[in-house]
Amino acid sequence: MTTAVDLPEPLVHPFAPAGRRDPYPAYRWLQTHAPVHHDRFSGMWLVTGHAACAALLRDARFSAALGQRERARDDRLPVSMLTTDPPDHHRLRAPGGLLLGPAALRSVAGGLRQDVDTVLSGLAARGGEPDAIEDLGTPLATAVFGRLFGLPPGEHAVFTDLARAASVNLDPMAPPAQAARGRLAASALTHYLDAHARALAERGDRTSPLAALAADGRLERHEMLGILSLAVIGGWQPLAETVGNGLLWLLPEGRAVRRRIAGDPEFARTCADELLRLEAPIPFAARVATESVELPGGRVPAGARVLAxxxxxxxxxxxxxxxxxxxxxxxxxxxxxFGAGPHFCLAAALVRQVLPALLARLLTRFPDLRGPDLPPSFEPTLVPRRLTAFPLRLGPSDAPEPTEGP
Known part of the structure; x- marks a missing residue:
């Protein structure tokens, strides 16, 4: 069995407040010296190698349901794909495709392109140095989920406030007071989504993906609402943060890369995947080993709380x-x-549709776009991985109203 290890000086533990802003030196040391080990700091087993993480995420002997129950907080998450294992997971995931599956995304594709252009027009109208997260990522995430949920524009501000407050639940180690506020916000979000779904049904509106999911008879009402809550809590803020995290890496690139993103949809998609690789907003996945398992790099015992x-x-x-x-x-x-195996992120196709489209249109409208002169910093939070701020200098707008894109 792999034993516990201690990081050498001057490396700081990646979960300690001082290590959260740049955990990668510690991760690299662990990959080299202890890719599967028991961590004294968190009391969990950390798996840092790619082969081991990929194997763990695909192995049915690692329970996602137990992984969520073993969080550092005492609250229980709503029933959803995140909190269940097969076969319940498969039963929930199939109707979840009505919200985020290929047919749902095709039904809103044109609207999503319009939403990107609307957000960029708002960015240009704002003037000054807009922030990549607050003025670009957040309104984009709200527009995307508003489109999926059939929310009228007048409801976007209310939804944004609820989604922001409920997103505290992303962090399994949030302080008690913050976690308590997150629980209340998640309950308020669920009530809001329930009322909205009922209003759509009363109007006979079946055009939005949310309406299709709410009308599906395979789910109990609380299960349907659990899927909606998971989509918001697990998707809204990560999508917003992906924009800022990605621009941090992309903007230092030269004009050739920018022009290619703006003009080549396939290259834009390839580049978007690379940005997700470098700075994923969700940096871990929690599991519990239901039996002793040998992974590439070490063995974890039965009952081990594990972080991929x-x-x-x-x-x-x-x-x-x-x-x-x-x-x-x-x-x-x-x-x-996006994870791997049965719990591969259901919203992956959505992100891979929205992020390349945003990058292409953003760099078309603002080819001289630049980030801040000073090195940006990351929030000392575990989940999501997010910048404190990322002010943008837009430069001249060469193409105010693009009409074609990926």
Whole structure:
């Protein structure tokens, strides 16, 4: 059995407040010296190698349901794909496709492109130095979920406030007072979504993906609402943070890369995947081993609380050449930002549709876009991985109203 290890000086534990802003040096040391080990700081087993994380996420002997119950907080999450294992997981995931599956995304594709343009027009109208998260990522995430949920624009501000407050629940180690506020906010969000779904049904509106999910008879009402809550808590803020995290890496690139993103949809998609690899907003996945399991790099015992450290696996030099560098045309790119196995993120197709479209249109409208002069910093939070701020300098707008895009 793999034993506990201690990081050497001067490395700081990646979960300690001082280590959260830049955990990658510690992750690299752990990949080299203890890719599967018991961590005294968290009391969990940390898995940092790509092969081990990929194997863990695909192995039915690692329970996601138990992993969520073993959080550092005493609250229980709503029933959803996140909190269940097969076969219940499969039963919930199938109707979840009505909200985020291929047919649902095709039904709103044109509207999502319009939403991107609307958000960019608002960015241009704001003037000054808008923030990549607050003025670009957040309104984009709200517009995307508003489109999926059939929310009128007048409801976007209310939804944003509820989603922001409920997103505290992303962090399994949030302080008690903050966690309590998150529980109340999650309950308020659920009531809001329930009322909205009922209003859609009363109007006979079946056009939005949310309406299709709410009308599906395979789910109990609380299960349907659990899926909606998971979509918001697990998707709204991560999508907003992905924009800022991605621009942090992308904006230092030269004009050739920018022009190619603006003009080549396939390259834009490849580059978006690389940005997700480098700075995934959700850096871990929690599991509990239901029996002793041998992983590449070590064995975990039965009953072990395990974290697949996706942020570390995505920079494993055994898999990714120049792992700490942006390679916009990296292929193949087997990153684990969306997880793997049965719990592969249901919103992956949505992100892969929205993020490349945003990048292409953003760089078309603002080819001279720049980030801040000073090095940006990350919040000392575990989940999500997010910047404190990222002010943008737009430069001249060369194409105010693009009409074509990926």
């Amino acid at each position: 450290v996706i942020a570390a696996a995505n920079r494993d030099p055994a898999v990714f050449e120049d792992p700490d560098r942006l390679v916009p045309d990296r292929t193949p790119n087997p990153h684990l930002a």
